[in-house]
Amino acid sequence: MSKRKSTPVNKVNKESVKIIAHEIPAHTVGPFHNSSFFRQYWKQSIVIVLLSFGLYHACIPYNYVLDDQMVITGNSFTKKGFSGIWDILTTESFTGYFGEKKDLVQGNRYRPLSIITFAIEYGITGDLNPALSHFVNILLYALTGILLMMVLQMLFRNFRPKWSMMAIPFLASLFFITHPIHTEAVANIKGRDEIMCMLFSLAALYAALRYTDTNSKRWLTGSMIGYFLALLSKENAITFVAVIPLTVYFFSQSNRKKINTLLLWLIITTIFYLILRFNTAGVPKFDHEITDLMNNPFLGMKGTEKFGTIMYTLGKYIMLLIFPHPLSHDYYPYAIPKVPIFNIWAILSLTLYLYLIYLGLKGLGKKSVFSYTILFYLTTLTIVSNIVINLGTFMNERFIFMASAGFCVALAYFLAEHLPKISLNYGFKAGLVLSAVILIGYCAKTYDRVPVWKDALSLNQAAVDVSSNSARANSFMSTALFEEYKITKEREVKISLLDKAEIYGKKAVEIMPDYSNANLMLVGVVSERYKMGNDINSYVKDMKPIVLRRPDIPFIKEFSEYLRDRGHNEVLFPFYFSIGQELMGFKDKRRDWSVQYLNYAYSIYPNHKGLNEALSRAYDLSGNVNEANRFRIAAQNLQ
Numbered sequence: 001m002s003k004r005k006s007t008p009v010n011k012v013n014k015e016s017v018k019i020i021a022h023e024i025p026a027h028t029v030g031p032f033h034n035s036s037f038f039r040q041y042w043k044q045s046i047v048i049v050l051l052s053f054g055l056y057h058a059c060i061p062y063n064y065v066l067d068d069q070m071v072i073t074g075n076s077f078t079k080k081g082f083s084g085i086w087d088i089l090t091t092e093s094f095t096g097y098f099g100e101k102k103d104l105v106q107g108n109r110y111r112p113l114s115i116i117t118f119a120i121e122y123g124i125t126g127d128l129n130p131a132l133s134h135f136v137n138i139l140l141y142a143l144t145g146i147l148l149m150m151v152l153q154m155l156f157r158n159f160r161p162k163w164s165m166m167a168i169p170f171l172a173s174l175f176f177i178t179h180p181i182h183t184e185a186v187a188n189i190k191g192r193d194e195i196m197c198m199l200f201s202l203a204a205l206y207a208a209l210r211y212t213d214t215n216s217k218r219w220l221t222g223s224m225i226g227y228f229l230a231l232l233s234k235e236n237a238i239t240f241v242a243v244i245p246l247t248v249y250f251f252s253q254s255n256r257k258k259i260n261t262l263l264l265w266l267i268i269t270t271i272f273y274l275i276l277r278f279n280t281a282g283v284p285k286f287d288h289e290i291t292d293l294m295n296n297p298f299l300g301m302k303g304t305e306k307f308g309t310i311m312y313t314l315g316k317y318i319m320l321l322i323f324p325h326p327l328s329h330d331y332y333p334y335a336i337p338k339v340p341i342f343n344i345w346a347i348l349s350l351t352l353y354l355y356l357i358y359l360g361l362k363g364l365g366k367k368s369v370f371s372y373t374i375l376f377y378l379t380t381l382t383i384v385s386n387i388v389i390n391l392g393t394f395m396n397e398r399f400i401f402m403a404s405a406g407f408c409v410a411l412a413y414f415l416a417e418h419l420p421k422i423s424l425n426y427g428f429k430a431g432l433v434l435s436a437v438i439l440i441g442y443c444a445k446t447y448d449r450v451p452v453w454k455d456a457l458s459l460n461q462a463a464v465d466v467s468s469n470s471a472r473a474n475s476f477m478s479t480a481l482f483e484e485y486k487i488t489k490e491r492e493v494k495i496s497l498l499d500k501a502e503i504y505g506k507k508a509v510e511i512m513p514d515y516s517n518a519n520l521m522l523v524g525v526v527s528e529r530y531k532m533g534n535d536i537n538s539y540v541k542d543m544k545p546i547v548l549r550r551p552d553i554p555f556i557k558e559f560s561e562y563l564r565d566r567g568h569n570e571v572l573f574p575f576y577f578s579i580g581q582e583l584m585g586f587k588d589k590r591r592d593w594s595v596q597y598l599n600y601a602y603s604i605y606p607n608h609k610g611l612n613e614a615l616s617r618a619y620d621l622s623g624n625v626n627e628a629n630r631f632r633i634a635a636q637n638l639q
Contacts, residue, residue: 025367028253032154032209041153044170045146051177052142055446059187060134062454066329067190070097072118073128081123088112088119092281101281103288105295105392110281113232114193133189140195141177141186147202148405149173154209155251161416162428171435172412176405178442180324180449185398187453188329193234194401200230201240201402208244208262212254223262224269231273236402239380241266246379250372284389293512294472295392297333308341310386313395315349317381320397321407324445327397328466329459330476334511335467336394353378369413377406411438456480464504471512478504478521485528495532498525509549519550527559536568540575547579551593560600569604576601577611584618594618609638 038045064073077084077096084096092101093109101108121132152169161167176182185191204226211219223244230237245263248254290296298306313336320327328335339346356374363371382388384399391399415435420427452462460477467473478501485497502525508518523546530539547556563572580598583590595618601611612635619628 024253026158027156027251027369028367029158031213032157032252033213034157037150037153041149041170044149044164044167044173047170048145048149048173048177049142051174051443052138052145055178055443056134056138056141056186056450058447058450059453060131060138062134062187063130064128064189065453065456065459066188068130068188070094071115071190072133075115075118078115078118078122079128081119081126083123084119085116088115090280103282103285103290105290105390108281108284110277111193111232111234113229114190114196114234117192117196118189130189133192134187137186137189137192137195140192140199141182144195144199144202145173145177147199147206148176151202151206151209152409154206155247156413159417163432166416166428166432166435168409168412168416171416172405172409174439175408175411175442178439178446179321179404179408180327180442180445181320181397181404182401183327183446183449183453184329184396185401187450188398191398191401194236194398196233197230197237198402198405200226200233201237201243204230204237204240205244205247208248211262212248212252212258215258220261220265224265227266228269228273231270235277236380236383238270239383239402241270242379243376246372246375250367250369290390290392293333294515296390297336297392297394298386298390301338304341305338308339308343308346309336309394311341311346311349311353312336312339312343314353314381314385315345316395317400317403318349318352321400321404324442326466327445327449328463328473329397330463330467330470330473331395332393332467332470332472335470335473337469369417370410373406373410373413375406376409377403380406457484468507469511471508471515471518474504474508474511475515475518475521478502478508478518478525482521482524491532498528501525513549516550516553519546520553520555522546523553523555523559527555536563536571540571544575544579547597548582548590551579551583551590551597557596564603573601573604573608576604577608577614580618581614584614584621592622595622607638609635612638 069075071093072078075096076099077087077091080087087096089112093111093115095101096115117136118133121129121136125132149169149172152172156168159168164170185194204223207219207223207226210216211223227237227240227244230240241263244266245259248259248262289299291299293299298309301309313331316336341347341350356378360371360374360378362368363374380403381400384391384403386394412435415431419431419434423430452459456476457480460473460480463470463473464477481497481501481504485494485501488494488497501521505518505521505525508515509522512518523543526539526542526546529542530536543556546553576597580594580596580601583594583597585591595615598611598615598618601608602615605611612631616628616631616635619625619631
């Protein structure tokens with residue numbers, strides 16, 4: 001161990017340092033806290049804040065997008081302001097949006113803390129204020145970067161770089177703050193739950209390290225409070241039950257008793273949180289199968305396909321950490337393809353993760369820094385891997401927000417400490433140049449990525465460019481174009497927008513034929529085209545395949561009422577009659593809708609014998625014997 005790398009903070013002579021360096025790892029020597037963080041790192045802290053706002057300030061004037069509706073704009077509890085806080089604390093997290101608890105995904109959701117901050121913002125301003133929400137997100141993100149640096153300063157207390165820029169705590173925090181994979185968590189207001197979860201988890205870790213030094217109950221209590229607040233932000237924090245004791249073990253000579261004490265109180269806090277969660281959000285029904293593909297991407301997959309697809313996504317996470325391009329907010333079916341376990345990419349990913357597990361465990365005894373970063377990454381990744389629980393989507397870039405810290409620390413450690421050891425002459429310079437190149441690349445990509453979150457149209461356009469095989473991305477792009485159509489005045493532009501909306505809607509139903517939202521958008525396109533040209537023949541031609549896929553879309557009934565008495569009976573009667581007959585031929589729930597469409601035809605020509613016979617069969621299939629007999633008799637009386 002070089003003298004540059006092993007300068008213990010406790011006052012021992014140089015000879016003792018040499019002996020210690022041979023016996024134990026340098027990063028485990030001495031207490032965690034030995035000097036004021038801000039006295040040493042105040043300039044670096046300012047850089048973190050300025051960099052955070054420099055990269056993300058463009059999103060401050062942006063509006064709400066995506067799931068912001070569920071936690072802010074469409075959430076009745078949030079819009080109560082301060083008076084809605086109790087409702088947020090005592091219900092499942094999406095109850096304020098749906099009006100009731102719905103088991104849309106496995107495990108339910110209980111993440112009240114970030115939603116409470118939105119309610120507080122609403123209470124202060126008296127209205128929705130996306131600019132304030134974006135500002136708070138960036139500020140919390142900057143604080144997370146500083147707190148990460150504070151924790152790392154204690155962990156790497158014995159490392160002295162030649163240049164402050166290459167201090168591991170600062171360099172790792174720079175990598176973390178600038179990493180483009182974080183744009184979803186920061187630029188999307190709803191991503192605050194990820195930021196707060198990481199912020200409070202780091203606070204819990206920081207207090208745990210101080211407790212290890214002092215044995216003070218004050219720091220132990222602070223650690224448990226920080227951990228509990230992290231859990232209330234998002235359940236990902238539960239992984240810090242392992243991360244905190246693991247960190248103390250790797251970076252100190254602390255006795256096992258202190259580690260066991262921390263572990264005991266972390267478990268107690270976890271149990272208290274789970275009791276609270278189960279009493280409010282309900283006990284998760286892990287055996288309950290979610291039948292909506294958009295909330296269960298593995299629906300219909302074989303076990304080998306599910307595992308292969310999961311390994312494929314885990315490999316993609318590593319690829320995006322190393323080279324964050326291209327990025328997308330949408331990884332829904334089938335942006336990520338179904339992949340059998342024997343697919344080459346799944347096998348490579350599985351092999352890589354097995355090797356990482358091996359390296360992580362191998363370095364336990366030696367307390368290797370690389371081993372720690374690997375175990376940090378793997379531990380925090382477990383709960384978002386789809387192995388433990390079905391998350392409702394294949395992957396999301398925000399899911400790796402916490403785990404990415406392990407990668408950033410490993411990268412900083414390699415460039416600042418490991419590379420100079422490999423090459424004494426050029427290692428430090430190489431590390432410096434590579435760090436600069438990486439940071440410039442990260443900043444450029446992040447700065448380029450942020451404007452994507454300006455509005456629904458720009459966001460969904462970026463998504464379909466990358467996730468072209470996602471039914472959701474194509475459907476949402478169709479929706480964004482349709483919304484743009486509604487506020488556009490120029491006729492030619494409106495026609496162009498409808499044409500584009502149709503293209504994306506059709507792409508979505510090619511991927512997922514019964515996708516409700518995509519079919520609804522196509523219904524909207526066809527209906528608006530009729531309004532613009534009154535071409536009933538084009539309407540029935542384009543509408544028929546949509547109705548046969550999803551006859552249950554409510555707007556179809558509404559528009560059928562709109563078309564009544566507009567002089568199209570000669571065209572609409574055979575359309576409804578044909579639809580009703582074809583629906584009777586299906587073996588699934590679509591058959592139940594045949595009655596409705598046959599009745600549309602009946603309202604036009606009630607004395608049609610074939611129609612009455614069809615209604616008799618339809619009611620017979622639905623189990624309504626009385627109505628079936630009534631139409632059978634009516635058919636017999638008609639010539």
